[in-house]
Amino acid sequence: xxxxxxxxxxxxxxxxxxxxxxxxxxxxxxxxxxxxxxxxxxxxxxxxxxxxxxxxxxxxxxxxxxxxxxxxxxxxxxxxxxxxxxxxxxxxxxxxxxxxxxxxxxxxxxxxxxxxxxxxxxxxxxxxxxxxxxxxxxxxxxxxxxxxxxx
Numbered sequence: 001x002x003x004x005x006x007x008x009x010x011x012x013x014x015x016x017x018x019x020x021x022x023x024x025x026x027x028x029x030x031x032x033x034x035x036x037x038x039x040x041x042x043x044x045x046x047x048x049x050x051x052x053x054x055x056x057x058x059x060x061x062x063x064x065x066x067x068x069x070x071x072x073x074x075x076x077x078x079x080x081x082x083x084x085x086x087x088x089x090x091x092x093x094x095x096x097x098x099x100x101x102x103x104x105x106x107x108x109x110x111x112x113x114x115x116x117x118x119x120x121x122x123x124x125x126x127x128x129x130x131x132x133x134x135x136x137x138x139x140x141x142x143x144x145x146x147x148x149x150x151x
Contacts, residue, residue: 006121007031007051011041011070012059012086017106028114030054030121038065042073055082055120057104061089082120 010021010032018034025032035041038058044050056074060067071083088106104116 005029005031006054006117007033008117008120009033009035009041009053009056010058011035011038011056011062011067013037013062014059017059024110024113025117028110028117030117038062038067038070038073041070045074045077052078052081055084055101055117057084057086059106060085060087084116084120 006029008025008030010018010025012018012021012034013036015036018036021032022034033044033053035044041056041058056071058067058070062070065073067085067087071085074081074083082101084102084104086104086106086108101120102116104112
């Protein structure tokens with residue numbers, strides 16, 4: 001039986017970055033769906049074709065709704081969803097109150113993205129145990145230093 005392929009959703013208003021992700025992520029062995037705005041992604045989450053991804057990666061600095069707001073909205077709908085915040089503004093990383101599991105600074109190298117996607121793929125705590133409250137969850141197994149929502 002073939003191993004289930006990880007599926008990532010990526011939200012970024014920059015078409016160049018979206019195109020880059022559409023080329024790179026499949027080369028890393030994963031599936032990806034890209035969205036040009038938080039609004040388009042939230043609309044997709046309400047559609048009949050929506051399937052919960054392995055994780056969502058979102059840019060922070062976007063018009064209309066920023067990545068923090070998107071992550072907060074997603075966390076309210078899907079408490080165990082893994083979320084990585086991607087930004088070209090490293091100062092955001094100092095914000096420890098963010099709703100994401102991980103920060104990745106832009107620009108990034110393919111190997112860095114591969115490590116992040118691999119780590120997010122390894123953490124299946126919420127998928128396996130959706131009825132357990134965060135406060136009762138054991139140490140997750142993501143393997144990278146991160147802001148775990150499951151602790």
